Amino acid sequence: MEASGSAFPSDNDDEDDEDDDTMDWEDVALPSYMTGAGSSGHDEAGDVTMAEPEAIENEPATYKDVEVVVEGARRPMNKMSKMEMAVQRQLREWMHNSHVVLLISHFMVRNNWCAREDVQAVCLSVIPDHIQRQCKNKDASRDDFTMGIKWLLTWWHGYFTITGPGLVTRSHDEYDLREWDQHLHDNLLQRLGLQDTEIVADSLAFVNCLAEKKGTRDLSAQLFTALLRTLGFDTRLVCSLQPVPYRIPARRKESAPSKKENEEEEKDTPSEMAFPLRTSRATARLAYNRGDGDGDQVWKHKKAKVPTVWCEVWNPHVQRWQCVDPVRQLYNEPLLMEPGVSDRRNLLSMVLALECPERPQGKKRQRPRLCRAIDVTRRYTTKWQRALSLRERDLTKREREIGWQRWSDVLLNILAGSARGSARHDADVLRRLEREQEELASLEKHDALPSSLQGFRHHPVYALERHLKKHEVIHPPDTRVIGHIKGEKIYPRANVRTLHTRETWIKQGRVVRDGQDPVKKVAARAVTIEKKRILEEAKMQGNPIEAELFGEWQTGPYIAPPVVDGIVPKNAFGRVDLFTPEMLPKGAAHLEIQGIGRLARQLGIDFAECVVDFEFMRGRSLPVMNGIVVAEENKAMLLEAWREQEHHRFEKEQSKQQREAYKRWRKLLMGCMIDAHVERDYGRKKDDDNENAIQHGNATAWDRYLREEHGKKNDNDDDYAGGGFIRENDEDSHSAAGGGFLQDDEEEDDDDDILQRSKKRKGKGRAIVSDDDDDDSDSDLYDAQADDDDPDSDDEAVAGGFLFDDD
DNA sequence: GTGCAGTAATCGCCTTTGTGAAAC
DNA sequence: GGTTTCACTTTGGCGATTACTGCA
Numbered sequence: 001m002e003a004s005g006s007a008f009p010s011d012n013d014d015e016d017d018e019d020d021d022t023m024d025w026e027d028v029a030l031p032s033y034m035t036g037a038g039s040s041g042h043d044e045a046g047d048v049t050m051a052e053p054e055a056i057e058n059e060p061a062t063y064k065d066v067e068v069v070v071e072g073a074r075r076p077m078n079k080m081s082k083m084e085m086a087v088q089r090q091l092r093e094w095m096h097n098s099h100v101v102l103l104i105s106h107f108m109v110r111n112n113w114c115a116r117e118d119v120q121a122v123c124l125s126v127i128p129d130h131i132q133r134q135c136k137n138k139d140a141s142r143d144d145f146t147m148g149i150k151w152l153l154t155w156w157h158g159y160f161t162i163t164g165p166g167l168v169t170r171s172h173d174e175y176d177l178r179e180w181d182q183h184l185h186d187n188l189l190q191r192l193g194l195q196d197t198e199i200v201a202d203s204l205a206f207v208n209c210l211a212e213k214k215g216t217r218d219l220s221a222q223l224f225t226a227l228l229r230t231l232g233f234d235t236r237l238v239c240s241l242q243p244v245p246y247r248i249p250a251r252r253k254e255s256a257p258s259k260k261e262n263e264e265e266e267k268d269t270p271s272e273m274a275f276p277l278r279t280s281r282a283t284a285r286l287a288y289n290r291g292d293g294d295g296d297q298v299w300k301h302k303k304a305k306v307p308t309v310w311c312e313v314w315n316p317h318v319q320r321w322q323c324v325d326p327v328r329q330l331y332n333e334p335l336l337m338e339p340g341v342s343d344r345r346n347l348l349s350m351v352l353a354l355e356c357p358e359r360p361q362g363k364k365r366q367r368p369r370l371c372r373a374i375d376v377t378r379r380y381t382t383k384w385q386r387a388l389s390l391r392e393r394d395l396t397k398r399e400r401e402i403g404w405q406r407w408s409d410v411l412l413n414i415l416a417g418s419a420r421g422s423a424r425h426d427a428d429v430l431r432r433l434e435r436e437q438e439e440l441a442s443l444e445k446h447d448a449l450p451s452s453l454q455g456f457r458h459h460p461v462y463a464l465e466r467h468l469k470k471h472e473v474i475h476p477p478d479t480r481v482i483g484h485i486k487g488e489k490i491y492p493r494a495n496v497r498t499l500h501t502r503e504t505w506i507k508q509g510r511v512v513r514d515g516q517d518p519v520k521k522v523a524a525r526a527v528t529i530e531k532k533r534i535l536e537e538a539k540m541q542g543n544p545i546e547a548e549l550f551g552e553w554q555t556g557p558y559i560a561p562p563v564v565d566g567i568v569p570k571n572a573f574g575r576v577d578l579f580t581p582e583m584l585p586k587g588a589a590h591l592e593i594q595g596i597g598r599l600a601r602q603l604g605i606d607f608a609e610c611v612v613d614f615e616f617m618r619g620r621s622l623p624v625m626n627g628i629v630v631a632e633e634n635k636a637m638l639l640e641a642w643r644e645q646e647h648h649r650f651e652k653e654q655s656k657q658q659r660e661a662y663k664r665w666r667k668l669l670m671g672c673m674i675d676a677h678v679e680r681d682y683g684r685k686k687d688d689d690n691e692n693a694i695q696h697g698n699a700t701a702w703d704r705y706l707r708e709e710h711g712k713k714n715d716n717d718d719d720y721a722g723g724g725f726i727r728e729n730d731e732d733s734h735s736a737a738g739g740g741f742l743q744d745d746e747e748e749d750d751d752d753d754i755l756q757r758s759k760k761r762k763g764k765g766r767a768i769v770s771d772d773d774d775d776d777s778d779s780d781l782y783d784a785q786a787d788d789d790d791p792d793s794d795d796e797a798v799a800g801g802f803l804f805d806d807d
Numbered sequence: 808g809t810g811c812a813g814t815a816a817t818c819g820c821c822t823t824t825g826t827g828a829a830a831c
Numbered sequence: 832g833g834t835t836t837c838a839c840t841t842t843g844g845c846g847a848t849t850a851c852t853g854c855a
Contacts, residue, residue, distance in 0.1 A: 083841055527822035573824050614823045621823040
């Protein structure tokens with residue numbers, strides 16, 4: 001064979017040559033970029049270099065009738081893989097969830113401040129007398145109650161100046177994480193204009209804002225909550241959380257800027273993006289920048305954008321919580337607290353009402369208990385489903401199947417339940433809570449018929465045919481039509497049924513009954529390479545394959561053929577499908593033990609591997625196995641054999657370990673003996689000033705080792721009783737009572753001797769014993785002398801292990 | 808301000824039965 | 832030499848959904 005610069009070739013190895021002689025090779029001419037001929041083939045140093053990718057792409061190589069075209073990169077460089085996207089998505093979710101927790105903590109701290117006695121004392125000093133007098137009559141009648149709140153709202157409107165919006169929603173893009181790394185301590189928030197609310201260090205600074213009479217909308221609502229509590233109103237601080245979204249908005253292609261984009265560009269500083277208002281932005285900005293007193297009127301106007309913090313007061317006359325917006329002077333107008341759809345700085349997803357924290361009775365200085373936070377979102381939104389979707393992504397099908405709960409649901413349950421469990425609420429408060437929950441639940445159920453087509457999408461009660469998914473159908477066909485909208489029929493959502501292919505039904509343990517016609521046919525889909533080829537071929541022949549879909553009413557439970565004479569019925573692949581436990585053949589047993597199939601084969605027992613699922617890898621579908629299926633009558637025998645085999649294996653393993661241990665000990669001892677021999681025969685010939693030689697005399701290395709170890713022990717503890725090797729020549733100097741090897745020249749280590757010796761030292765020693773009954777400490781030091789009268793304590797002190805001997 | 812249609816982007820679901828090398 | 836175990840690798844297309852824009 002000749003290879004003219006071929007990359008597949010032939011080293012001049014003799015063996016290779018022999019093999020090559022039997023093969024029919026063909027000479028081919030390689031293009032210049034592969035042979036290295038031409039200018040780019042070798043660099044000046046003579047190293048082989050790669051040709052430019054463009055050259056490869058532009059120069060198709062032709063080998064007789066075969067054309068090879070090297071394609072460029074299939075995926076654009078900036079496009080993320082699915083896995084990268086999943087990682088990014090996970091990161092965003094963690095950021096979102098963390099932000100939610102931090103915001104709740106923030107509002108809980110503020111809520112606690114609103115309940116402090118020192119804060120309320122300052123509040124009382126600023127509230128005019130006539131309002132205080134009016135509020136004292138709040139329990140007299142419904143009108144007095146309402147009037148007290150309205151007077152307070154009016155006074156507050158003139159008293160407090162709004163300087164900013166408070167916390168708002170910001171997108172991921174606005175937080176440049178690279179900058180965070182570099183300037184974390186550089187008050188970056190303020191510099192980037194992301195400081196939406198004032199920094200209040202403690203309750204003193206908080207109440208100082210009341211004296212300064214100005215602050216953000218958030219602060220206004222928080223201080224107003226403190227005022228209401230001061231006047232004896234049962235008040236909750238309500239906050240609509242504005243965390244960073246877990247979803248990234250769709251990135252638009254670069255095109256001519258729209259009108260709105262142009263408007264955005266007009267903004268001078270990032271901070272102004274945080275103040276969206278329906279009233280002219282320019283007016284608000286000018287007023288705010290000037291710092292004149294009228295600027296805040298823009299925030300307080302009834303048509304101003306909705307704030308994210310407000311209050312709720314319990315009205316005993318109507319037995320309901322009523323909302324109070326101190327910023328816009330609104331009372332009991334819950335639906336006006338919902339932000340407009342165009343307001344992207346205020347997304348209503350989770351509204352929490354923080355109750356007044358209880359202070360433990362008789363302990364004024366003690367911290368208040370954790371306050372209860374109730375999810376009251378449904379009271380303030382007409383778009384409940386949208387609020388839920390903004391909270392958190394839906395669980396995937398798999399997550400639902402394995403019983404996961406939404407993170408936000410778990411969190412809200414904890415927030416609502418923790419205080420319920422810990423605080424001492426009277427029956428009245430609990431009843432009030434239950435009633436509120438019922439009221440909120442009914443708000444969801446009694447949704448009015450939507451007025452737009454879009455409103456029917458995902459509606460829990462109603463459905464339109466146009467919104468049915470690919471695998472959905474209205475069943476039965478003669479379902480009663482509830483009404484019409486713009487000429488389209490409205491059906492009950494309960495009659496929307498999901499369809500599946502035969503294979504999908506089998507995975508759910510159901511099988512399509514004989515003679516059933518498919519309800520719907522859709523284009524078949526393929527994922528595996530093999531299936532794709534089949535589909536493509538069918539398409540080219542003009543007969544595209546369609547997938548047949550069936551409804552649950554057309555299926556019945558899957559019943560596998562039974563076991564006969566110990567033989568397990570198998571599918572075409574020699575296995576048993578066991579996607580659900582009900583699919584187990586009658587008379588069979590499922591053994592979920594890995595490797596038991598081998599034993600069954602050895603014993604001549606018929607069995608089949610179990611397929612419980614499929615997974616996808618490299619464009620192929622692979623079955624997921626879990627154990628085997630055998631005939632029920634063989635189960636006991638097989639399990640017994642398995643136990644025996646395991647026992648045998650365990651013993652074998654143990655003896656192997658033991659052999660290994662002996663081997664290592666032998667090696668160590670042999671080494672020591674050789675060392676000792678060398679030392680004895682040649683060591684003494686060394687220099688006389690070698691201290692070791694003089695000191696140890698004829699002692700072997702093993703002896704020296706033991707002495708050194710012994711010496712170390714003496715340095716650490718005068719008496720060692722924990723175990724190991726101890727050589728004892730002097731009774732008074734050492735004692736070993738805890739275990740291990742005791743070598744005593746004069747006496748055997750019987751218990752009486754040990755007790756006697758320990759009693760000699762009793763006056764001096766102490767032992768560490770543990771006392772599990774004592775909650776305050778895990779272990780206590782007992783003075784042995786103090787327990788002189790208790791004979792049991794003597795034993796315990798000895799057996800405890802540590803004896804300190806002053807000798 | 809609201810709803811609708813169109814567009815673009817994200818994201819979840821569907822699919823459905825291996826292979827070769829190393830270890831035992 | 833036969834059998835078992837382990838590692839390999841993280842598709843990709845389509846439909847549903849959502850955000851956004853312009854228009855009525």
